[in-house]
Amino acid sequence: MSQVLxxxxxxxxxxxxxxxxxxxxxRYGSVVALAVGAVSVALGLWYLEFTPWRMLGGIAExxxxxxxxxxxxxxxxxxxxxxxxxxxxxxxLALLGTFGAAILALPLGLLxxxxxxxxxxxxxxxxxxxxxIRGVDTLIYALIWINVVGLGPFAGVLAxxxxxxxxxxxxxxxxxxxxxxxPVEGVVSTGGGALHRIxxxxxxxxxxxMASQVLYYFESNTRSATIIGIVGAGGIGLHLAxxxxxxxxxxxxxxxxxxxxxVAAIDWVSGKLRFAIIGRRSVALA
Amino acid sequence: MLQIQxxxxxxxxxxxxxxxxxxxxxxxxVGVIGRSGAGKxxxxxxxxxxxxxxxxxxxxxxLDVSALKGRGLRGWRARCxxxxxxxxxxxxxxxxxxxxxxxxxxxxxxxxxxKLWAEQDKAIALSxxxxxxxxxxxxxxxxxxxGGQQQRVAIARxxxxxxxxxxxxxxxASLDPRNTRTVMDALRRxxxxxxxxxxxxxxxxxxxxxxxxRLVGMAAGKVVFDGRPESLTESExxxxxxxxxxxxxxxxMPVQVPAHVASARLADRRxxxxx
Ligand SMILES: Nc1ncnc2c1ncn2[C@@H]1O[C@H](COP(=O)(O)OP(=O)(O)OP(=O)(O)O)[C@@H](O)[C@H]1O
Ligand SMILES: [Mg+2]
Numbered sequence: 225m226s227q228v229l230x231x232x233x234x235x236x237x238x239x240x241x242x243x244x245x246x247x248x249x250x251r252y253g254s255v256v257a258l259a260v261g262a263v264s265v266a267l268g269l270w271y272l273e274f275t276p277w278r279m280l281g282g283i284a285e286x287x288x289x290x291x292x293x294x295x296x297x298x299x300x301x302x303x304x305x306x307x308x309x310x311x312x313x314x315x316x317l318a319l320l321g322t323f324g325a326a327i328l329a330l331p332l333g334l335l336x337x338x339x340x341x342x343x344x345x346x347x348x349x350x351x352x353x354x355x356x357i358r359g360v361d362t363l364i365y366a367l368i369w370i371n372v373v374g375l376g377p378f379a380g381v382l383a384x385x386x387x388x389x390x391x392x393x394x395x396x397x398x399x400x401x402x403x404x405x406x407p408v409e410g411v412v413s414t415g416g417g418a419l420h421r422i423x424x425x426x427x428x429x430x431x432x433x434m435a436s437q438v439l440y441y442f443e444s445n446t447r448s449a450t451i452i453g454i455v456g457a458g459g460i461g462l463h464l465a466x467x468x469x470x471x472x473x474x475x476x477x478x479x480x481x482x483x484x485x486x487v488a489a490i491d492w493v494s495g496k497l498r499f500a501i502i503g504r505r506s507v508a509l510a
Numbered sequence: 511m512l513q514i515q516x517x518x519x520x521x522x523x524x525x526x527x528x529x530x531x532x533x534x535x536x537x538x539x540v541g542v543i544g545r546s547g548a549g550k551x552x553x554x555x556x557x558x559x560x561x562x563x564x565x566x567x568x569x570x571x572x573l574d575v576s577a578l579k580g581r582g583l584r585g586w587r588a589r590c591x592x593x594x595x596x597x598x599x600x601x602x603x604x605x606x607x608x609x610x611x612x613x614x615x616x617x618x619x620x621x622x623x624x625k626l627w628a629e630q631d632k633a634i635a636l637s638x639x640x641x642x643x644x645x646x647x648x649x650x651x652x653x654x655x656x657g658g659q660q661q662r663v664a665i666a667r668x669x670x671x672x673x674x675x676x677x678x679x680x681x682x683a684s685l686d687p688r689n690t691r692t693v694m695d696a697l698r699r700x701x702x703x704x705x706x707x708x709x710x711x712x713x714x715x716x717x718x719x720x721x722x723x724r725l726v727g728m729a730a731g732k733v734v735f736d737g738r739p740e741s742l743t744e745s746e747x748x749x750x751x752x753x754x755x756x757x758x759x760x761x762x763m764p765v766q767v768p769a770h771v772a773s774a775r776l777a778d779r780r781x782x783x784x785x
Pocket of ligand 2: 550551552679680
């Protein structure tokens, strides 16, 4: 056995210097990364003045609140209906915001894709403006839109739309850039123009990717929509904040359970949809 | 008449196609042969204008193909259909839809984008598919087909362009022997029955000899042979593929396998074949 493995070390070293010559980082990289990570956590705890006492105290307090939450219940059926209605508003908000953003992001994504717009300046501008839009959180947009269009769900829809516009534009442009160019050349070679190239060469390839991204964001936006509700942009968030303020923890728990059920339901449905769109089928859709 | 005059394409420092001059009379079936990297694909792509030439030009009758732009260029591409080694179909689109893409120049753009194809166009596409026994697969998604079936869809797509020229870039390189025959027979039939000029890049010299009226041999971007298949001598063929008798001996020896490893492998193989 040792005979088989008796490789010509000197000769191999000479022929493949790159394989044997490893830098310090390549050898001990993971050890260094772990050490850096541990030190940063320690520094962070020190900077935020976390002490073991405060943490223990916090956990005890949390335990007390948790016991107050069980079992979750509502005062009256009327209340429950109000909560359900608000939850519906939250879901609608997320739905309109997400899909509105997706529709607006499609042209921007095309503009920002290198293989669609060859012009470097246009490409650069589209990229940077998408990054700028993306750089601001949904909550900030909610506060801004409330000032523009007033309190209520409309501000919420606009907030989700603006913040996701940047994200979708970026994700779409990356999906488009990763598209296989063979079908595109096939379409061009038949005499198709720019629109044919996009519609048939690219869209069928990237549509499933985009659709699954959009569905994923719909689910995640249902959760963000709760938060922007707290600042007054419509939906269940406002009720949640109110119940916390008045220390009605059973009702807080009830609302949280409602939100969890809604998110799980959306996750389930969008999972099915994603699979249906991506799944291989012999009859074409796109 | 398709005329290629001093056609040159430079990629960085590589002259992929280097001063090629050829003229192809209508209805000829030309096989372009040569080793990998000789510039065969680039030449076809220059003719279809998927690439722009660095120098020289392509003429079709009075039409200066190299000067075309915009809709004129699209019109030319529709007239010289291209068939690719990897088929280049739209995988998620059905077979009929793929064939109808061949009508994308002829049909008004909004109609094509919304896939509102006229009955007439659908009939053309279906009958093209029928000619290659693919009619029953019209509704199936293209990426579920076998390689040979996909290439027949690509040929049908080329046909509905009602082209004057078909450029086929190694149409059989990813196919098994049976599909190779089907596809080459289809190209030959199109050439003979419809009088469409066919330029076909081929790796396989025997296939090229069997199917083509004329062979064009390329090496390092230049045409080094042009004539009837019979007139290509054994030594010329060897030279084309860079396998001159002297060169074979010059090849580096295979890595020496230590004797005990070789005998172990031999034993393995014996054991495997004994099963
Ligand atoms: N887009 C490109 N960019 C840079 N170099 C290229 C490009 N396309 C082709 N080349 C180079 O041009 C030369 C000719 O390539 P081409 O694909 O035309 O050869 P070929 O004869 O079709 O080879 P094969 O039989 O392997 O398909 C090669 O050296 C290749 O590397
Ligand atoms: Mg090639």
